[in-house]
Amino acid sequence: MGILADLFYPFRRPAQPPARPATGFFTDTTLCIGCKACEVACKQWNQLPSDGFNFTGDSYDNTQALSGTTWRHVVFVEQFPQPQKTESGFAPEALDIEALLAEPPAGRWLMMSDVCKHCGIAPCEIACPTGALIVNEFSNIYVQNDICNGCGYCVAACPFGVIARSPLDGHAHKCTLCYDRQRDDMPPACAKACPTGSIQFGPIDELRVRAHARLEELDARGVSGAYLYGDSPSASYSALNAFFLLIDKPDRYGLPNDPERPQLHLRGDYLRAAFGTLAALAVIAASLMSHVF
Amino acid sequence: MQPRIVTKAPPWHGWVTADLFLLSTASGTFTMAAMVVLLRPWEMDALARAAFLIVFPLMLADLACLILDLGDPARFHHMLRTFKPSSPMSVGVWTISAFSFIAFLAFIAEILDWPQSAIRSIAAAGLVPALVAGAYKGVLFSATAQPGWRRMRWLGGAFAVSSASMGAGLMLALAAGAGQPGAARLFRFIVMWLLVLNALAVRRVMGSTATTGHLSDVGDRRAALRVSLCYTGFIVAGLGVPIVLCAIGGGNSTIDGLTAAIVLGGGLASRQFLVALPHRSAPNRT
Ligand code: SF4
Ligand code: SF4
Numbered sequence: 345m346g347i348l349a350d351l352f353y354p355f356r357r358p359a360q361p362p363a364r365p366a367t368g369f370f371t372d373t374t375l376c377i378g379c380k381a382c383e384v385a386c387k388q389w390n391q392l393p394s395d396g397f398n399f400t401g402d403s404y405d406n407t408q409a410l411s412g413t414t415w416r417h418v419v420f421v422e423q424f425p426q427p428q429k430t431e432s433g434f435a436p437e438a439l440d441i442e443a444l445l446a447e448p449p450a451g452r453w454l455m456m457s458d459v460c461k462h463c464g465i466a467p468c469e470i471a472c473p474t475g476a477l478i479v480n481e482f483s484n485i486y487v488q489n490d491i492c493n494g495c496g497y498c499v500a501a502c503p504f505g506v507i508a509r510s511p512l513d514g515h516a517h518k519c520t521l522c523y524d525r526q527r528d529d530m531p532p533a534c535a536k537a538c539p540t541g542s543i544q545f546g547p548i549d550e551l552r553v554r555a556h557a558r559l560e561e562l563d564a565r566g567v568s569g570a571y572l573y574g575d576s577p578s579a580s581y582s583a584l585n586a587f588f589l590l591i592d593k594p595d596r597y598g599l600p601n602d603p604e605r606p607q608l609h610l611r612g613d614y615l616r617a618a619f620g621t622l623a624a625l626a627v628i629a630a631s632l633m634s635h636v637f
Numbered sequence: 638m639q640p641r642i643v644t645k646a647p648p649w650h651g652w653v654t655a656d657l658f659l660l661s662t663a664s665g666t667f668t669m670a671a672m673v674v675l676l677r678p679w680e681m682d683a684l685a686r687a688a689f690l691i692v693f694p695l696m697l698a699d700l701a702c703l704i705l706d707l708g709d710p711a712r713f714h715h716m717l718r719t720f721k722p723s724s725p726m727s728v729g730v731w732t733i734s735a736f737s738f739i740a741f742l743a744f745i746a747e748i749l750d751w752p753q754s755a756i757r758s759i760a761a762a763g764l765v766p767a768l769v770a771g772a773y774k775g776v777l778f779s780a781t782a783q784p785g786w787r788r789m790r791w792l793g794g795a796f797a798v799s800s801a802s803m804g805a806g807l808m809l810a811l812a813a814g815a816g817q818p819g820a821a822r823l824f825r826f827i828v829m830w831l832l833v834l835n836a837l838a839v840r841r842v843m844g845s846t847a848t849t850g851h852l853s854d855v856g857d858r859r860a861a862l863r864v865s866l867c868y869t870g871f872i873v874a875g876l877g878v879p880i881v882l883c884a885i886g887g888g889n890s891t892i893d894g895l896t897a898a899i900v901l902g903g904g905l906a907s908r909q910f911l912v913a914l915p916h917r918s919a920p921n922r923t
Contacts, residue, residue, distance in 0.1 A: 350711075351714065354712075354714070354715045354718050355718050467782065470721075470723045470724060471723075471724050471726065471780070471781075472721075472724065473716050473719070473721065473724050473726040473727035473730055474712075474715040474716055474718060474719065475718055475719035475721070476715070491712075491715055491718070492708075492709070492712075492715075493707050493708065493709045493710075493712035493713060493715045493716065494648075494707050494708015494709045494712075495706075495707055495708070495716070495726065496647040496648045496649060496708065497647070497724070497726045497777075497781075499645050499646075499647040499648065500647035500649075500778075500781040500782065500783055500786075500915075501780075501781050501782055502644065502645070502782060503643075503644060503782035504643060504644075505643045505644045505645040506645075507645075508645055509648045509708045510708075513708075513709070514707070514708025514709040515708055515709060516708075595641055595643075598641065598643050599643065600643055603782075604782070604787070606780050606781050606782045606787060607723060607780050609779070609780070609790060610723065610725075610776070610780050612790065613775075613776045613779050613780060613790060613792075613793050614776055614793065616790060616791050616793055616794045617772040617773065617775055617776050617793025617794055617796070617797055618772075619794055620772060620791070620793060620794025620795065620796070620797035620798050620838055621768045621769075621771070621772050621794075621797040623794075623797075623798065623834055624797055624798045624800075624801035624802075624831060624834060625668075625672075625768065625801075627801075627827065627830045627831055627834060628668070628669065628672050628801065628805070628827055628831075629672065629676065631823060631826055631827045631830070632672055632673065632676040632677045632823070632827075633676055633677075
């Protein structure tokens with residue numbers, strides 16, 4: 345009975361909940377202080393295991409990357425002069441406080457709490473062959489853990505390097521945008537924990553208005569180069585439901601400068617495969633029907 | 638400065654390489670045998686029948702690799718809860734299911750000595766699934782965000798031709814082994830022209846990859862050079878050498894066996910290279 349139930353369970357289709365207003369994150373990186381409260385809150389609420397006391401040795405960013413068990417990652421971008429090569433190895437540039445407070449400063453940290461982008465048209469969801477990845481009633485991209493079989497195709501499809509297969513259970517995992525909390529009308533744990541308001545949660549239309557107002561505010565304050573990443577669709581990618589305010593190029597934060605939806609050329613790829621197939625078939629048929637042999 | 642690679646390499650390793658190799662060989666061999674049964678049954682029927690006996694065990698081994706490669710193998714059947722043409726993996730799963738069933742029928746038909754008309758029907762019914770099974774993996778890889786793969790617009794076409802040439806290689810080995818010089822001559826000819834086609838397809842894959850793919854994706858000149866050298870190696874050793882052997886090795890069954898071994902070995906090596914590509918380029922942070 346148990347085996348039969350396991351066998352047929354994934355084929356059941358319960359009724360879908362009614363659609364709710366689309367929600368998302370607006371992450372204002374100019375407010376992030378790198379405290380990692382979001383990382384901790386995410387781990388705690390979602391009962392994710394610790395990554396261990398890893399020490400990169402060349403950065404304060406010891407989390408390093410999003411993974412199957414780390415769904416929030418505070419990226420530390422350390423923009424300081426390169427260490428100088430000396431006879432005994434590398435010596436860090438001596439920076440005094442004046443140099444750091446000067447205008448422009450001699451170096452700076454950029455910090456960004458990275459997360460699944462909950463892409464408007466999500467390559468991972470399109471790729472998933474089991475239907476484990478779905479667009480839920482909040483228009484968030486959600487992995488149904490009881491369905492995923494760990495094929496890994498979503499990992500290959502995600503242009504942001506977000507979703508990953510966990511070695512613990514062999515299934516794919518990523519940020520759920522705290523689906524369980526949203527259903528109980530609570531904000532995601534990370535947004536709740538963020539002490540500076542860098543991570544803002546809410547209806548996506550509202551967030552976009554707020555983000556544009558923030559850009560204007562920064563501009564008025566003389567912060568140059570601020571812009572929104574993923575706020576609107578590009579020629580090759582949809583808008584993101586978790587979008588960012590950045591002040592340097594995307595790749596400085598570990599984001600692709602120009603993300604491309606992997607399925608953009610799918611029709612052409614199928615056609616070229618068909619062309620190759622027909623060409624091979626023609627060679628075989630012509631040879632078999634030839635009277636030379 | 639080149640943009641940093643941010644994608645994660647998928648958790649695909651040896652089982653996937655084995656799957657690519659077995660599926661290509663099985664689908665290519667079925668295609669060859671089916672075409673023989675449909676177009677030239679009078680003189681090579683025994684060879685085609687031997688091929689049908691090989692295809693199903695190859696598919697069984699392939700299915701085992703596909704299942705073992707999953708993070709949760711006990712959930713393999715979850716693949717069948719949906720059909721998504723937008724997902725080449727979903728298209729592939731259904732195609733492989735259909736092809737495996739037909740390969741099973743062909744196997745049973747040979748064992749139980751079903752009449753020729755039944756075998757012809759099975760061959761005709763299996764041709765389309767076999768051809769799709771031979772080609773779809775290329776699209777599965779090219780429709781990803783992975784460095785290298787994502788620029789390989791002709792990978793599906795290359796897989797189609799490569800699978801056919803691997804099947805033809807196996808048929809050549811069978812013909813040489815069975816001491817059928819006429820059939821060996823025919824398959825030598827087919828292998829040779831399929832390999833020429835294969836070289837053109839690989840050239841297209843490489844062309845579209847070298848200009849905008851690996852070099853911009855990898856951003857590391859040594860890695861790009863290694864990739865280029867590997868491709869050149871595949872073209873020369875995996876395609877050029879057997880083409881020459883086909884052209885000069887007339888009637889020698891040892892050379893025919895060697896040709897088949899190089900074609901199949903080249904197919905395996907190039908698939909392993911392909912699977913490893915994102916792991917060379919991007920840090921594997923799963
Ligand atoms: S960022 Fe990656 S994992 Fe998140 S929705 Fe987009 S494609 Fe999927
Ligand atoms: S690993 Fe799971 S979520 Fe990802 S594509 Fe496969 S079945 Fe879908």
